[in-house]
Amino acid sequence: MLDQASSSALIEKLQWRYATKKFDAAKIVSAEKVESILEAARLAPTSSGLQPFQVIVVTNKDIRAKLQAASYGQAQVTEASHLLVFAAWDNYTDARIDDVVTRTAADRGAPIEAVAEYYNNLKGMYLPRPADVNYEHAARQAYIAFGLALAQAAFEGVDATPMEGFDPAQVDEILGLKAHGLRSVTLLPIGYRAAEGDWLKDLPKVRKSRADLIVEVK
Ligand SMILES: Cc1cc2nc3c(=O)[nH]c(=O)nc-3n(C[C@H](O)[C@H](O)[C@H](O)COP(=O)(O)O)c2cc1C
Incomplete structure (x- = not known):
């Protein structure tokens, strides 16, 4: 409930x-x-x-x-x-992703190879991309x-x-x-x-209405 x-x-x-x-x-x-x-x-x-x-x-x-x-x-x-x-991070690197693999394997008691497969795919996608991306x-x-x-x-x-x-x-x-x-x-x-000197402190919040923000697809 x-x-x-x-x-x-x-x-x-x-x-x-x-x-x-x-x-x-x-x-x-x-x-x-x-x-x-x-x-x-x-x-x-x-x-x-x-x-x-x-x-x-x-x-x-x-x-x-x-x-x-x-x-x-x-x-x-x-x-x-x-x-x-x-x-x-300014970029993804082998070492940074390997660190996640090592910790995931350690925290879950899983073999490195089992975890590495997913992250090797990720490296294939991320490492060739421009650093800015x-x-x-x-x-x-x-x-x-x-x-x-x-x-x-x-x-x-x-x-x-x-x-x-x-x-x-x-x-x-x-x-x-x-x-x-x-x-x-x-x-x-x-x-x-x-307590004093903040122009925003007592002003009401300004937010879109629920109707303007939320779209329901039923
Ligand atoms: C990503 C981000 C950047 C913001 N930058 C500034 C800032 O540099 N200085 C500042 O006074 N308020 C900053 N704000 C505050 C917003 O103007 C404020 O959250 C928004 O107007 C909604 O008002 P509220 O947070 O008081 O509800 C920032 C808010 C966000 C989420």
């Missing part, structure tokens, strides 16, 4: 959350809540289970000041308690984790701002992502909304 209480709890939190414009810089998110938000990202489903991204947790003030400058000055980057950076595919997977982390933050009563408003080349440079074969995709500052 549908659990009405818990199914509506997430919806209530999604109504409560908003793209926070001003954080209270004095309020710090507890380590437990940060971990639960990161765990939602870790548990996100991804195409073929590749998890082709990393989540970087930035608390360093100097680095965050540089990242703010690379984000058109958006204050959430420095004023939030923690800054999560979602960064996707593979990056875009990886970035789409990162967005799933980003969305779940955003929802989990709301579930925990933690404010967050989903952000694409930054210069990815600059963010990559500041965090040294290229050396790790990564490219920044999105930012997620998390923290607690400021």
Whole structure:
């Protein structure tokens, strides 16, 4: 039976959350809540289970000041308690896919060869493609984790701002992502909304109606 209480709890939190414009810089998110938000990202489903991204947790003030400058000055980057950076693989490689094969075989107690067959087919499709195509595919997977982390933050009563408003080349440079074969995709500052000074805080949500969004094919 549908659990009405818990199914509506997430919806209530999604109504409560908003793209926070001003954080209270004095309020710090507890380590437990940060971990639960990161765990939602870790548990996100991804195409073929590749998890082709990393989540970087930035608390360093100097680095965050540089990242703010690379984000058109958006204050959430420095004023939030923690800054999560979602960064996707810049390409698929033999080694990256082999790592998934090894872990899948280990976690499921299956022979490597049984798992490798599927991933060898995947390599045949992915490795010849241009790096940009593979990056875009990886970035789409990162967005799933980003969305779940955003929802989990709301579930925990933690404010967050989903952000694409930054210069990815600059963010990559500041965090040294290229050396790790990564490219920044999105930012997620998390923290607690400021009591004053946020123009968006009390405005109603703007969303399409159900009729405009949902198409039913019966
Ligand atoms: C992928 C993505 C990128 C966004 N980039 C920014 C951003 O750079 N700065 C910002 O303040 N809000 C940003 N937003 C917030 C959206 O404007 C906001 O989510 C949308 O207007 C809906 O409002 P709500 O989140 O308050 O419900 C972004 C949202 C998403 C999903």
